[in-house]
Amino acid sequence: MSEKQYTCPDFPHFIHGADYNPEQWMDYKGVWDADMELMREAHCNEMTVGIFSWAKLEPREGEYDFSFLDEIIDRIGKNGGKVILATPSGARPHWMADKYPEVLRVGADGVRAHFGGRHNHCFTSPVYREKVREINRRLAERYGNNPTVIAWHISNEYSGECHCPLCVQAFRDFLREKYHNDIAELNHAWWTTFWSHTYDSFDQIEPPGALTETGVHGLNLDWHRFVTHQTMDFIKNETAPLRELTPHLPVTTNMMYEFYDLDYHKLSEVIDFASWDCYPEWHNGDDAVIAQRAAFWHDLYRSLKRKPFLLMESTPSLVNWKPYNKPKRPGLDTLSSLQAVAHGSDSVQYFQWRKSRGSSEKFHGAVVGHDGTADTRVFRSVQRTGEVLEKIDEICGSITKARAAVIFDWENMWALDNSQGYSNEGKKYFETCYEYHRVFWERGIDCDIVSPHADLSDYRIVVAPMLYLTDPETIKNLTYYVSGGGTLLGTYMLGTVDETDLCWLGGIPATALKDVFGIEAEEIDTLYPSERQHAALGDKEYTLQDYCEVLRLHGATVLAKYTDGYYKDTPAVTTHGFGKGHAVYQACRDDGALKDELLSRLIRNTGVYSVVLADKPLPHGVTAHSRTDGEHTYVFVENYSDQDTVTVPLRGEMVDMLTGERVKECTLQPYSFGIFKSL
Ligand code: GAL
Ligand code: ZN
Secondary structure, X not given: OOOOOOOOOOOOOOEEEEEEOXXXXXXXXXXXXXXXXXXXXXXXXXXXXXXXXXXXXXXXXXEOOOHHHHHHHHHHHHOOOEEEEEOOOOOOOHHHHXXXXXXXXXXXXXXXXXXXXXXXXXXXXXXXXXXXXXXXXXXXXXXXXXXXXXXXXXXXXXXXXXXXXXXXXXHHHHXXXXXXXXXXXXXXXXXXOHHHXXXXXXXXXXXXXXXXXXXXXXXXXXXXXXXXXXXXXXXXXXXXXXXXXXXXXXXXXXXXOOOOOOOHHHHHHHOOOOEEEOOOOOOOOOHHHHHHHHHHHHHXXXXXXXXXXXXXXXXXXXXXXXXXXXXXXXXXXXXXXXXXXXXXXXXXXXXXXXXXXOOOOOOOOOOXXXXXXXXXXXHHHHHHHHHHHHHOHHHOOOEOOOOEEEEOOHHHXXXXXXXXXXXXXXXXXXXXXXXXXXXXXXXXXXXXXXXOOOOOOOOOEEEEOOOOEOOHHHHHHHHHHHHOOOEEEXXXXXXXXXXXXXXXXXXXXXXXXXXXXXXXXEEEEEOOOOOXXXXXXXXXXXXXXXXXXXXXXXXXXXXXXXXXOOXXXXXXXXXXXXXXXXXXXXXXXXXXXXXXXXXXXXXXHHOXXXXXXXXXXXXXXXXXXXXEOOOOEEEEEEEOOOOOOEEEEEEEEEEEXXXXXXXXXXXXXXXXXXXXXXX
């Protein structure tokens, strides 16, 4: 039975396209004609249009002119392409900022931005919300039933916060509701007796900022939550006319790499499928490391909706906004595009189709450069990617059934950064999550990245790195997971604070987690950056850095002991049977080798296996991933080494989808990939 799930049900094919800004070229005769021809040549079947078009679509208040969009959508359709249509709220026309300054954002310093840049709007402003609703309604009325349009791209990379009086008021209302209009409840949750910070009323509350308050952790955390809440509310406002007039068109918004400001687990509730903009800093160091970190985010975006996502933006060559802007080397261009597909993307899309002639993006990579021809290395690599996507089109819609997961949580990250203590030079939460994910990546094991509240029942192994903030729902979820037979790996700092950033009383990890893990953490030694400690597991010694927690045992078995420090001979890693499952606790941060050993034991014990034939890490820089439609398994093998040709055995005979041959193993040149289908 087919288990496919499509991002854009009206177009069940791989999307190969780009952000397209034809309005920048309206005075250049022949460019649009050339674009259509080049799109066909590039094997591009989609363009994302309208993202920053508001000034063209509504040149004066209430005066709409859709002629350029009419024509471009018509042309793309006649050219055999599809359109993902954007709402233009990411940047607004000058007249609006002039007439209604409230649409502009106010910074944490209380200063209102002038017109300029993008994404600098207030999320609360009733005027801005109304203007956005109105233009979106007109777009939906005009194009909602146009067969060329297959999805909505809402705004662009939502981000940032606004401190204007309207937003401050909305924040207070948010808190009033959350704390049942009871200021005493808020004061307790935020521990404001500290430094005489007690609030007398909700009207005294201001967002955290350099001129206000930053030492009240509950306030900081609730402000982050509010920003996510208000952004979601803004998205609901944006999508209201689209939901009403075009219920058949799915809605997405493009998200980002290592993005901090918004809780995407929550935000994903108001979109139909996830999409994101992936711009790793290739070739700055080991590409294996860079690829694995990008893989983490691909895995996260697939896990958000537990279905395929779109790679909404990527560069076909280079970007223009990093400290150094280096083109992708030959081979890595197509490989990095197919990486997204290996992890569940149903598209490869670029920023942008045609390189701007002026302004800040004139040196950003594009499919078509300033020479306007197809005769470039970059264009040819885009062509090649398009050809590959056409060959493997049957994979579109197939899903990933990971049996391993790493928990990553925005609230936890914010709380860790709040915490004054441990190392104040950075808690390394991203890096730590990446490190556990790496173990799966190097072994070709599919891995989801999930919220602590996610349904964990599909997973045999769950890793919860540095899960410092654990609310009662998380405690329940983890307890339920282990007692039902799951294997959970927790680490130092687990279960330290609750949902309002108050320390759990009665020892950590919090409440029931002590029984799950059979341990209690008594204190934590923060090491100086150059300091190293050690732990022994079996007859091997492992190097520790940054954190060593000292444990008391409550029933757990010791797997590894510290071999130095004042806690020498005390437990460094423990395991505990709980219900039908197992809870392993790693009390210390290691340099990578201990994680490898621990997780490979758990992988063996739980029968989680690689999608290729491997029971140890693949050669350096090599990884493998799988997708399935319920009948067939599709295996992607990727080689990020720029030097080595590698041979990887498959789990039996498969069809090489690029050559049509039956094979049992694959040989990959540097920067290349193979795609295989089960028989
Ligand atoms: C993205 C943005 C695009 C473009 C691109 C350049 O963050 O959404 O509009 O600016 O970066 O890399
Ligand atoms: Zn505002």
